[in-house]
Amino acid sequence: MTAMTDSKNLNRQSTETRSLDSDLWVYLYRQRMRIRLFEEQVNELYTRALMPGLAHLYVGEEAVAVGVCEALRNDDYITSTHRGHGHCLAKGASPDRMFAELLGKEAGYCRGKGGSMHIADPATGNLGANAIVGGSVGIATGAAFSAKYLGTSQVAVCFFGEGALGQGVLYEEMNMAQLWKLPVIYVCENNSYNEYTHYLETTAGEIPARAAAFGVHAETVDGQDVRAVYATCARLVERARRGDGPAFLLCDTYRYHGHHVGDINREYYRSKKEEGQWKSERDPIKTFSDWLIDEKHADAVLLARIHSEIKSEMQKAVEFAIAAPYPTVDEAEQDVYA
Ligand SMILES: Cc1ncc(C[n+]2csc(CCOP(=O)(O)OP(=O)(O)O)c2C)c(N)n1
Numbered sequence: 001m002t003a004m005t006d007s008k009n010l011n012r013q014s015t016e017t018r019s020l021d022s023d024l025w026v027y028l029y030r031q032r033m034r035i036r037l038f039e040e041q042v043n044e045l046y047t048r049a050l051m052p053g054l055a056h057l058y059v060g061e062e063a064v065a066v067g068v069c070e071a072l073r074n075d076d077y078i079t080s081t082h083r084g085h086g087h088c089l090a091k092g093a094s095p096d097r098m099f100a101e102l103l104g105k106e107a108g109y110c111r112g113k114g115g116s117m118h119i120a121d122p123a124t125g126n127l128g129a130n131a132i133v134g135g136s137v138g139i140a141t142g143a144a145f146s147a148k149y150l151g152t153s154q155v156a157v158c159f160f161g162e163g164a165l166g167q168g169v170l171y172e173e174m175n176m177a178q179l180w181k182l183p184v185i186y187v188c189e190n191n192s193y194n195e196y197t198h199y200l201e202t203t204a205g206e207i208p209a210r211a212a213a214f215g216v217h218a219e220t221v222d223g224q225d226v227r228a229v230y231a232t233c234a235r236l237v238e239r240a241r242r243g244d245g246p247a248f249l250l251c252d253t254y255r256y257h258g259h260h261v262g263d264i265n266r267e268y269y270r271s272k273k274e275e276g277q278w279k280s281e282r283d284p285i286k287t288f289s290d291w292l293i294d295e296k297h298a299d300a301v302l303l304a305r306i307h308s309e310i311k312s313e314m315q316k317a318v319e320f321a322i323a324a325p326y327p328t329v330d331e332a333e334q335d336v337y338a
Pocket of ligand 1: 191193
């Protein structure tokens with residue numbers, strides 16, 4: 001597992017007595033903290049008017065991306081959404097190039113031409129974020145088809161919000177994936193809201209039943225619990241890799257911020273009380289750090305050090321992006337397909 005190697009390098013200090021399990025759990029903590037602090041910087045860039053356009057923050061949902069991506073190999077594929085920074089980071093993208101992309105700089109993953117909603121990183125199997133709700137379902141299923149056809153044993157994960165349950169393409173693709181036993185996992189991140197509308201106003205019936213209707217194996221997991229997401233996804237990946245076909249994983253979670261960074265006054269569609277409850281009672285980082293300490297996988301000193309290391313990593317990455325040059329005008333038509 002690649003993360004185990006990384007975690008050994010990153011977290012060994014003062015941890016001689018910790019087991020390999022501890023290394024993994026601390027690594028998962030670190031990964032989630034990286035997403036959260038990355039997103040805080042994005043919000044700051046927006047507030048200071050340094051970032052063109054908008055971004056959709058993933059804060060609150062970190063355990064899903066980290067738990068799922070930890071169950072994948074580097075060469076496994078993911079496809080992502082408009083709320084995709086967490087997916088990119090969890091799959092291995094580097095924050096400096098991501099910030100550069102957000103600021104439209106040449107050093108960005110798409111040479112500054114894609115922005116927040118189009119980050120792709122083939123080196124880590126990331127086939128790209130997608131601003132079209134449900135737009136990456138066909139891409140992930142196609143990637144799974146190619147993996148099966150070529151016999152590479154790769155698996156594809158398609159992340160999407162519950163808003164994509166209203167898109168017909170999802171059902172066409174699940175039908176094909178089941179018929180052809182494709183190694184694809186459809187990960188539905190249910191954060192309860194499609195933009196400014198509660199999902200229960202748009203979504204009839206039980207969500208997993210929609211996958212089950214095609215015979216696709218479906219499971220539901222607490223998306224705030226990284227250990228549960230990781231363990232469940234690892235099982236689904238294993239069965240996909242051995243040829244048992246697609247799966248659907250419903251992760252119940254919550255976004256702390258608005259639909260996008262500019263969505264500040266939200267009380268007309270959800271209450272401050274509801275937001276406060278998720279943050280104080282179900283925060284995926286706080287509950288996990290309490291567990292790490294209770295189970296003696298880490299102590300408060302180690303967690304504080306990780307926090308400050310990541311804070312400075314993100315600060316440096318932002319500074320890199322701010323100082324980086326924009327693409328030159330003659331680049332405007334390069335790598336653009338229409
Ligand atoms: C095909 C399509 N229709 C509408 C939109 C506008 N839109 C952007 S995000 C969004 C809601 C997405 O909700 P969900 O899929 O649950 O993801 P979340 O924002 O909650 O992460 C909509 C309707 C779009 N981008 N694409």
